[in-house]
Amino acid sequence: MQPAPLTAVGEAHVALLSLLDGLDDAQVSGDSALPGWSRGHVLAxxxxxxxxxxxxARHALCDELVDTYDGGQAERDAIIEAxxxxxxATHRAELARECAALESVWKEVAAQDAWGRRVTFRDGDxxxxxxxxxxxxxxxxxxxxxxxxPADWPAELAAHAVDFLLVRLPADTVLLAEDVDRRWTTGEPRTAVTGGVRDLAAWLAGRVPPTVPDAPRGLPQLGPWPPHPPRRDRP
Incomplete structure (x- = not known):
């Protein structure tokens, strides 16, 4: 069975490439919202x-478990810098090519119903x-x-992001998404944070939310991004 957001990823790719229509070289070299990164770094x-x-995915289809990057974090960083x-124009063309290639290999995965094949990224599949x-x-x-x-994020993506980033919260927090009637808790709730699901997701992701979530006791301090779990040896 294919993962629920497979079609949604294709829609996200379309939105991303549409966002780049008219992008010029000066904008590429301009600052992104990430400290120390230009827009070119984000696109790379x-x-x-x-x-x-x-x-x-290609290796997993061959039942091969390979490192996310052979050279680790240093290789990843070097590719981005290079x-x-x-x-x-090159950024747009290369991004479109790699997005299409990814969607193509996922079609092979779907044809084989191989979504459960293990990969090293976050020790998942x-x-x-x-x-x-x-x-x-x-x-x-x-x-x-x-x-x-974040106001442009699909509500389903925002809710998924909250699920993924919930570990950043202290263990006494309850999140209430008023617009989608969702509730998340991290243990016995003493601190309540309320807002739209996109507001909550953006705040947890360290981005500026459309509207800052409401927290009568003040927004709790966020912990680190979810760490990569230790890699298990393939049985």
Whole structure:
């Protein structure tokens, strides 16, 4: 069975590429919303992220478990740095090519119903990388600072992001999403945070929410992004 957001990732890719229509070289070299990164860095990351997930899936279809990056974090960072300075046209073309390649390999996965094949990314399976790509595209669209914001996120994506990022909260917090009638708790609730689901997701993701969530006792301090779990040896 295919992961629920498979079609939604394709829609996110369309939205991302549409956002880049008219992007010029000066905008590429301009600052993104991420400290120390230009828009070119964000685009290089999104492009290579698609390539990386496609690579993991291709190997997994052959029952091969390979590292996310052979050279680890240093290789990832070097790829981004090497490609950040591409001109706008090249960024658009390479991003479109890698998005299409990723969707193509996922079609092979779907044909084999192989979503449960293990990958090293977050010690998960191919299916979990679909969710990860969904998050990456929508969150980094905001970071491009080209007019897209958390208000543009699909409600389902926002709710999924809250699920994923809930570990950032102290263990006495309840989140209430008034617009979608959802509630999340982290233990015995003493601190209540209320807002729209996109507001809550953006705040948890460290982005500026459309409306700051309401917390009578003050917004709690967030912990780190969910860590990568230790890799298990393949049985």
């Amino acid at each position: 990351h999104l492009t290579d992220n698609a390539r990386m997930f496609a690579r993991l 490609n950040a300075s591409r001109d706008a 191919i299916g979990t990388t679909v969710y990860a790509r969904w998050r990456e595209v929508w969150i980094h669209m905001v970071d491009l600072a080209l007019g897209a914001g």
